[in-house]
Amino acid sequence: MSVGAPTVRASRLPDSDRLFGVFTVGATGLLLVTFVLIPLWAILKNSFVTPEGIGLDNFARYFADARFITVVGNTFEVGISVTLTTLVLAYGFAYAIQRTCMPFKGVLRIIALLPVFSPSLVQALGLQFLLGRNGFVNRTFGTEIDIYGFWGIFISDAVYAFPHAFLILSTALAVADARLYESAETLGAGPWRIFRTVTLPGTRYGIASAAFVVFTIVITDFGNPVVIGGNYSVLAVEIYNQVSGQANFAMGAVIGVLLLLPAALAVTGEKWIARRQFASLTSQSVPLVPRPNPARDIAWFAYSVLVALAILSLVAIVIYASFVRLWPYNLSFSLRHYEFDVQNGIQPLWTSISVAIVTALLAIVFVTGAAYANHAFPMRASRILYFLAILPAAVPGMVLGLGYILAFNTPGQPVYLIYDTILIIAVCNVYHYHAQGFLLATTNIKQISSTFDEASATLGATKLRTVWRVTLPMIWPTVLAVGVFFFMRAMVTLSAVIFLITPSTQLAAVSVLYLDDRGALNQAAAFAVCIMATVVAFLVLTQLALRLAGIRGVNLVR
Amino acid sequence: MPLGVSMFLSLRGVTRRFGSVLAVDHVDLDLSEGEFVCFLGPSGCGKTTLLRLVAGLEILDEGEILLEETDLSGLPARKRNFGVVFQSYSLFPNLTVARNIAYGLECRKWAKAKIEARVGEMLDLVHLGQHAEKHPHELSGGMQQRVALARALAPEPSVLLLDEPLSALDAKVRESLRGEISELQRRLGITTIMVTHDQDEAMEMADRIVAMNRGRIEQVGSAEELYWEPATRFVGEFIGRINVLSASELRAGFDGPPGETALAIRPEHVVLSEDGAHSGTVRKVAFLGNTMRLGVEAGGQEIEIEVHGRRRRMNVGDTVTFDLPADRVRRLAVSSR
Secondary structure (H helix, E strand, O other): OOOOOOOOOOOOOOOHHHHHHHHHHHHHHHHHHHHHHHHHHHHHHHHHEEOOEEOOHHHHHHHHOHHHHHHHHHHHHHHHHHHHHHHHHHHHHHHHHHHOOOOOHHHHHHHHHHHHHOOOHHHHHHHHHHHOOOOHHHHHHOOOOOOOOHHHHHHHHHHHHHHHHHHHHHHHHHOOEHHHHHHHHHOOOOHHHHHHHHHHHHOHHHHHHHHHHHHHHHHHOOHHHHHHOOOOOOHHHHHHHHHHHOOOHHHHHHHHHHHHHHHHHHHHHHHHHHOOHHHOOOOOOOEOOOOOOHHHHHHHHHHHHHHHHHHHHHHHHHHHHHOEEEOOOEEEEOOHHHOOOOOOOOHHHHHHHHHHHHHHHHHHHHHHHHHHHHHHOOOOOHHHHHHHHHHHHHOOHHHHHHHHHHHHOOOOOHHHHHOOOHHHHHHHHHHHOHHHHHHHHHHHHHHOOHHHHHHHHHOOOOHHHHHHHHHHHHHHHHHHHHHHHHHHHHHHOOOHHHHOOOHHHOOHHHHHHHHHHOOOHHHHHHHHHHHHHHHHHHHHHHHHHHHHOOOOOOOOOO | OOOOOOOOEEEEEEEEEEOOEEEEEEEEEEEOOOOEEEEEOOOOOOHHHHHHHHHOOOOOOEEEEEEOOEEOOOOOHHHOOEEEEOOOOOOOOOOOHHHHHHHHHHHOOOOHHHHHHHHHHHHHHOOOHHHOOOOHHHOOHHHHHHHHHHHHHOOOOOEEEEEOOOOOOOHHHHHHHHHHHHHHHHHHOOEEEEEEOOHHHHHHHOOEEEEEEOOEEEEEEOHHHHHHOOOEHHHHHHOOOOEEEOOHHHHOOOOOOEOOEEEEEOHHHOEEOOOOOEEEEEEEEEEOOOEEEEEEEEOOEEEEEEEEOOOOOOOOOOEEEEEOOOOOOEEEEOOOO
16 A cells, blocks of 8 residues: 655645534524524513613503503413413323323324414314304303303413423333333332332423423413403413504513513423433333233223314314304305405415425525534534524514514615515524424434544545535435424414514415404314315325335424 | 654654543654554543544644654644544445445545546455445444445555444454454555454554553553563553552562552462462362462462463362462552653
């Protein structure tokens, strides 16, 4: 082998890898500052700025109004009660799925995830059909249940948050060390004692994590409370009333800050818990496999079917109502609500699909790019970058949307160029759900052994070549999953984008809200069904394409 | 410069810290061209970090690494032209065997025809010609590591670096691959550094062994030198087995200040005899075929004695007498510094 003296002298000239690193980290940082930090800053600024100068006057005015204090109380009342209820229900459901041998687990699991595929106002819409003034129950039994208010929000948000709690608890219950259970059993512990001393402590981090996630979802939810809240107002709806109803941006900003604080605290709590979560299992653990136990399995099956029916009924009744002539007076089959002979017709659905596709494409580049930049180029700025990347998890959609208005709706601003286009909506979606996508991609990039990078480098490859030839071919299923996640979110989201739409860029989820507001419930239902159908069809097609390409085991629903 | 005076690869005061921990502590080492050197030591001794510093995968805190008088410290791994083989093979799973081997050549923008010829040559070198179009996961661990070797050697690197290349493999495969790597290294005459924690591997393969402990070099020498003349207590205990004499009764007759140096003797050098100078009680007996290992309590410490060939049967509780031949007792430094 020829071993000549190296022609290159050691140099400290700018190296192409360094340039690439500085570029990706810099670009990611710039985007996050522009689309997360600046809108947040705008909210803070507007909440403290008064005609008389900077101060707490806006907050003082807010708390001077007794009604607003009630709104804060309402938000926490709903947040805490729904969190507790959902935790208990979802824990039981996840337990039945992971720890028993009951039948039809696959179907039950899919039903539990259904609320993820629809905008958050669909649960409230279904509840209206079921328990509203002219709802199924009141008309059938002659009762006079009034669902508008606390109970309406309570039920619809419990269903809306259910899949999120279920997924977290299901993961927590999926991993267990059989040796612990065998030890407990040989020591003579009964099932209830085993549950209290082994199962529950083993899943405590999952429970805490799910609690924080559900609490955040519920207090920041806009769709369900606006539809079924009646006079029972919560913070997210109040922002909308102040901004869209009265054009009172300062008050909107104040409420935004009030909503931001508990959400940020909950997310901080969740991240703190999550870091402690996965240490309990070692490589020597023996996975726990549930053994059949007919009595127990039947009991849990009955419970799960009951929960699944409750979730399913809210979706099913929406679908049903979309196909009848005039709910609830004329229940004959009709397709006339699918003619969409209202203002923009079916156009909002196409706009939503365009926005969702653009969102997915932007997310694939920028969110996986952010995860890569943060992982591949550890530098002093990395911690800040990581913080910025997951900061959006703590920012309620209504707050982010209002921040976009306050920050970007000024001519002469660079971002103003895309204002009033679908691009700003897509960008808002990308940064609204940035944290989830970023963590999904980061987890996967981290799982790839760093020795591939090192092997590539020692063979003479630049980082750019390594990304193209080695990293991307290995993580593309994750990149795809990130795209699918953002497509789904963009199709169903309502909160942030409601401030950014224009008559020409109206979205399907917003149409459902407007139609419901006008009392055109059947048409609202039809539109909602179209959204759900699009999301499910997209998932099925992607999964099918993967199958045809011979790829299995890619989990697209997270 | 006159041939033979300058070293091929030189490490001068090489230091790497992780926080407050000195992973590699001012290491000096010279390698001549074509030499096969092993870094040997327990896990956490800094041997892998030192190799990664040479490869350019870690950044030096202090010191310099010279390749034929050229300082490499500012040069990133991809520009050093060193071939590296990792413990975990690290073959790119999405590329075929042939494409894996071609990877480094493509990075160097070789002509297509030249790449193809070189890949064929490398495949023949590691006897995997018929597997060129397979993907890594279709090959056994041993075959994958041979591909990794071919991939590292293909771009004609100036130094070959092997990071525990055999420790992920079964014992049988390990044996045969040891021979194959040594043979390849000699045939190509490529300067090679291998990291291992397995003393047998180091003794069988290396021209010189660098025994490392806690970030420092304890001793550098051939396998024979390290076994027969260990410089430090660490080397004596890490390579083979050794008794450190702590009982004053056993130390009697060997002068020297205690504490600064340790007196030690290998188990096979302790001589059992009817009228030995020391006596003790047998506490352990292990029959290992052609040898027998005794644990004998004498003067308040346990001495290990290895007896070869057939002897009368020993039982726990027996009293034995033995000698510690003065020319076999070694004086070991407590540490290298």
